[in-house]
Amino acid sequence: MISTELLPINVAGQWRLGGGDAYESLYPANGEPIARLKAASLADVDEAIVRADLAFRTSGWAQKLPHERAAVLHRVAQLIREEAEPLAQKQRLDNGKPINETRALVASAAATFQFFAAALETLEETITPSRGPFVTMSVHEPMGVVAAITPWNSPIASEAQKLAPALAAGNAVIVKPAEVTPLMALELARICEAAGVPKGIVSVLPGKGSVIGDAITKHPLVKRVSFTGGTTTGKHIAHIAADKMMPVSLELGGKSPTMVLEDADLDHAVNGVLYGIFSSSGESCIAGSRLFVARRIYDEFVTRVAEAAAMLRVGDPASERTQMGPLITAKHRESIERYVELGVSEGGHIRTGGVRPHGAAFDSGYFYTPTILEGLTNSARISQEEVFGPVLVAMPFDNEEELIAQANDSVYALAAGVWSRDFKRAWRLGRAVQAGTVWVNTYKQFSVSTPFGGWRDSGLGREKGREGIFQYMEQKSMYWGTNEQPLPWAN
Numbered sequence: 001m002i003s004t005e006l007l008p009i010n011v012a013g014q015w016r017l018g019g020g021d022a023y024e025s026l027y028p029a030n031g032e033p034i035a036r037l038k039a040a041s042l043a044d045v046d047e048a049i050v051r052a053d054l055a056f057r058t059s060g061w062a063q064k065l066p067h068e069r070a071a072v073l074h075r076v077a078q079l080i081r082e083e084a085e086p087l088a089q090k091q092r093l094d095n096g097k098p099i100n101e102t103r104a105l106v107a108s109a110a111a112t113f114q115f116f117a118a119a120l121e122t123l124e125e126t127i128t129p130s131r132g133p134f135v136t137m138s139v140h141e142p143m144g145v146v147a148a149i150t151p152w153n154s155p156i157a158s159e160a161q162k163l164a165p166a167l168a169a170g171n172a173v174i175v176k177p178a179e180v181t182p183l184m185a186l187e188l189a190r191i192c193e194a195a196g197v198p199k200g201i202v203s204v205l206p207g208k209g210s211v212i213g214d215a216i217t218k219h220p221l222v223k224r225v226s227f228t229g230g231t232t233t234g235k236h237i238a239h240i241a242a243d244k245m246m247p248v249s250l251e252l253g254g255k256s257p258t259m260v261l262e263d264a265d266l267d268h269a270v271n272g273v274l275y276g277i278f279s280s281s282g283e284s285c286i287a288g289s290r291l292f293v294a295r296r297i298y299d300e301f302v303t304r305v306a307e308a309a310a311m312l313r314v315g316d317p318a319s320e321r322t323q324m325g326p327l328i329t330a331k332h333r334e335s336i337e338r339y340v341e342l343g344v345s346e347g348g349h350i351r352t353g354g355v356r357p358h359g360a361a362f363d364s365g366y367f368y369t370p371t372i373l374e375g376l377t378n379s380a381r382i383s384q385e386e387v388f389g390p391v392l393v394a395m396p397f398d399n400e401e402e403l404i405a406q407a408n409d410s411v412y413a414l415a416a417g418v419w420s421r422d423f424k425r426a427w428r429l430g431r432a433v434q435a436g437t438v439w440v441n442t443y444k445q446f447s448v449s450t451p452f453g454g455w456r457d458s459g460l461g462r463e464k465g466r467e468g469i470f471q472y473m474e475q476k477s478m479y480w481g482t483n484e485q486p487l488p489w490a491n
């Protein structure tokens with residue numbers, strides 16, 4: 001247990017107990033409580049947003065010069081790095097990911113603050129070509145209060161990805177973390193305050209999405225929602241946003257295809273496929289959950305992937321040797337088990353996995369074995385729906401045309417992988433596959449300077465990259481008259 005005391009939440013700079021129901025955050029590896037807190041109430045939501053709006057207008061945060069705000073964000077990055085190990089351990093407890101993964105997420109959160117601090121300092125507004133007796137320019141203004149709604153699967157990284165550009169842009173930010181993983185957002189708010197972000201500019205309101213997230217989205221003072229989570233929730237938020245004429249960005253689900261061609265470096269591809277689906281226990285939006293393998297090498301390749309999957313070290317997230325930890329909750333594991341049963345009822349057979357691991361070490365946590373299904377087509381429900389767990393569907397293909405048709409036959413279009421030594425084929429497939437991100441001869445690599453987002457049901461808008469900061473700003477075109485030529489009605 002991190003603390004037996006009820007943890008305070010952050011209502012526009014006031015650290016206090018939430019007004020909602022008390023609940024416990026559980027360690028997915030053993031189901032034991034690690035923290036207790038009270039969720040935000042609807043009154044907390046309203047108070048946080050009204051006070052955030054006041055802080056936006058009066059704290060001076062939005063008026064700071066870019067290099068001054070950037071200095072604060074650089075300090076946030078530095079403080080995250082100074083506290084990296086305790087943060088990683090806390091996130092391990094909150095979310096159950098293996099410690100090596102939580103360390104990488106903490107490092108990426110620091111890098112994200114550093115990147116947006118640098119982006120802010122070097123941001124250029126544009127003077128546009130004039131077409132009259134005036135000087136024209138395009139500038140950007142902060143929006144006011146913006147909301148960041150995040151899922152449970154990569155807490156500190158998802159929150160940093162929204163908080164850093166939104167703060168860089170000069171806004172006040174309401175963070176609504178997933179109910180089951182509230183700790184990292186609270187830690188980031190504490191660090192932002194310590195680094196010099198004025199009180200009231202960051203709030204953290206944990207609680208049920210359908211209540212707290214909904215109220216935040218509908219609030220008239222909230223000028224933008226940046227949402228990461230499931231597609232159904234994202235569509236619901238998009239409807240609310242349409243009614244408010246509010247811009248949204250939606251980072252949603254995926255069912256990403258990985259394509260392995262006959263000429264691929266198979267050692268490399270086996271590792272890439274395993275990492276793509278089984279890292280983070282498959283609880284990853286970009287999990288490579290549909291594997292298409294050239295028929296000529298299908299048996300050999302899938303045998304190698306299945307043998308390696310069965311050898312993955314599933315277990316204690318605290319151990320540096322662990323490759324796959326537990327799933328997030330007992331309920332989520334049940335949903336994955338139902339998907340595997342569905343796959344079997346649709347005609348699939350389990351090549352490996354498909355069970356809970358046995359042994360005392362696993363009894364009270366939410367563990368599941370790396371699972372591969374074969375014998376299914378791309379139109380099976382388990383090939384079409386996001387499982388969000390360690391379940392791979394493997395399918396052979398006969399030619400490129402059929403491969404692309406199947407890879408693109410999905411409501412999702414978030415990511416894709418291509419494995420081939422033939423540059424021309426890899427280029428052709430990489431350009432033909434419909435996805436927000438394509439990895440060629442690698443998978444699940446990220447750079448904060450490269451935009452990320454999905455097509456179709458995988459989302460709207462892009463995060464990261466220098467342009468990511470503009471999501472949180474309104475654009476303004478300015479015309480400066482030069483008085484060289486009178487307006488038509490001049491007297």
Ligand SMILES: NC(=O)c1ccc[n+]([C@@H]2O[C@H](COP(=O)([O-])OP(=O)(O)OC[C@H]3O[C@@H](n4cnc5c(N)ncnc54)[C@H](O)[C@@H]3O)[C@@H](O)[C@H]2O)c1
Pocket residue numbers: 149150151152153154176177178179207208209210211212213214217228229230231233234236237250251252253254284285286386388414454458459
């Ligand atoms: N594309 C990406 O970048 C990306 C990254 C990570 C996860 N995801 C997706 O997230 C999903 C898993 O996360 P999840 O189960 O937490 O998703 P979710 O949609 O259930 O919840 C995400 C967040 O939205 C909140 N929420 C729920 N209902 C809401 C409502 N009506 N109004 C406002 N907020 C609401 C939740 O409390 C949580 O904070 C998967 O589909 C995964 O693919 C996408």
Ligand SMILES: O=S(=O)(O)c1ccc(CO)cc1
Pocket residue numbers: 153154158161280283284285286287446452
């Ligand atoms: O693998 S995930 O944790 O789902 C994830 C989160 C965010 C991003 C965007 O940088 C990519 C993958």
